[in-house]
Amino acid sequence: MSQDLWASIDEYINGHLAPPDPVLEAALTDSAAAGLPNISVTPNQGKLLFLLARTIGAKRILEIGTLGGYSTIWLARSLPDDGKLITLEFEPKHAEVARANIARAGLDKVVEIHVGPALETLAVVRETHPGPFDLIFVDADKQNNPGYFEWALKLSRKGSLIIVDNVIRGGDVIDSGKSDAGVVGVRKLYEMLAKEPRVVATAVQTVGSNGHDGFTIALVTG
Ligand code: SAH
Ligand code: DHB
Ligand code: MG
Secondary structure (H helix, E strand, O other): OHHHHHHHHHHHHHHHHOOOOHHHHHHHHHHHHOOOOOOOOOHHHHHHHHHHHHHOOOOEEEEEOOOOOHHHHHHHOOOOOOOEEEEEEOOHHHHHHHHHHHHHOOOOOOEEEEEOOHHHHHHHHHHHOOOOOOEEEEOOOHHHHHHHHHHHHHOOOOOOEEEEEOOOHHHHHHOOOOOOHHHHHHHHHHHHHHHOOOEEEEEEEEEEOOEEEEEEEEEEOO
16 A cells, blocks of 8 residues: 555656656666666655755766666766766666667767776776765665675765665665665665764665665765
């Protein structure tokens, strides 16, 4: 019942504020047709990412976890002409679908996809794009959130935003019966955020067509 209501309210919100966009819809349709899992951010969440990037005037964005490029397109659309978005994806098939979706969005000059395990490609990114990123969106395998957060700190500057998706997972985060690697990675992230003097952070729960979840937002302050 609540799930139906959350989904209907997402439809209501998106009907007003994130209306049908052929390029974004085609990205989802082609992702589904290629057999990719249906785990992209929702339209209103994508728009939140876009708004946050716009708010800070982001010119360089790093995304960890591309899937079919849905959140990538939202984020890349926030960038100025000379902006750059680097996105990291483990699965070659996901990256291939994303590449086509990003090209259709006219963003192939702005977006660079690196294929491989992110903990390895991050080291490559540091060599090829040494400048700090203004916004880092972490949305890949949850067990590696601690490692991704450490990298995000290394690749950021004072004033950067680090956003991590899926930090509630339907309540699993506080369920003592849950101890899979993903949940453990999310809990460790909270501990790191709490004691890290270089960030101020919060977390927000979300409900919507993709269930009950949430994200953390950390501002790098030092
Ligand atoms: N950000 C996307 C959703 C990403 S889903 C959106 O909202 O549209 C998570 C993605 O992370 C999947 O495509 C998965 O293949 C990828 N992933 C999983 N483990 C990874 C790893 N070690 N390195 C990079 N990407 C990984
Ligand atoms: C999963 C990953 C995501 O990034 C997400 O938004 C939802 C689910 C998953 O791996 O199950
Ligand atoms: Mg996610």
